[in-house]
Amino acid sequence: MAMAAGSAQGGRRRRRVxxxxxxxxxxMTPFIDVMLVLLIIFMVAAPLMTTGVPLDLPQTKAAQLNxxxxxxxxxxxxxxxxxxxxxPLADEAIVGKLAEVSKNGFDERIFVRADKAVxxxxxxxxxxxxxxxxxxxVALVTEPEKR
Known part of the structure; x- marks a missing residue:
């Protein structure tokens, strides 16, 4: 009879977890997600970590000056x-003269024009x-290319 009661449930036995x-x-899904986020962060941040003088490089179709x-x-x-x-200025006097001339303080845009032979x-x-x-x-001033 005990056998019959067990088979009445369809012969299935519950597995004990x-x-x-x-x-x-x-x-692996959370690990891959974190790695992809870190990869994107480093791809965006890497160009910003270059050393050198910060420049506003000229565009091909530059807008007219204000x-x-x-x-x-x-x-x-x-x-x-x-x-x-x-x-004419000596190198030591450049900073002092710029402070006198600039109206917006350190937010003033400074244009540097240099001869081709310099x-x-x-x-x-x-x-x-x-x-x-x-x-x-600080920006470099150039002339547009003549065709």
């Missing part, structure tokens, strides 16, 4: 002499003087 035992499978305000323009002639507008190191020196003094918006 063992709790607290060792799990032999690892769920006519209302006259930009602060530093010029470097072929012999390496630096000018603010048309006044050494790259000289232009980098002038730009580093300007950026190390606190000005964050």
């Amino acid at each position: 063992r709790r607290g035992g060792a799990m032999n499978e690892i769920n 006519v209302d305000s006259k930009p602060v323009m530093l010029s470097v002639k072929a012999n390496g002499q630096v000018y603010l507008a048309e006044d 050494e790259y190191g000289r232009v980098a020196t002038v730009m580093s003087l300007v950026s190390s003094s606190g000005y964050k918006r």
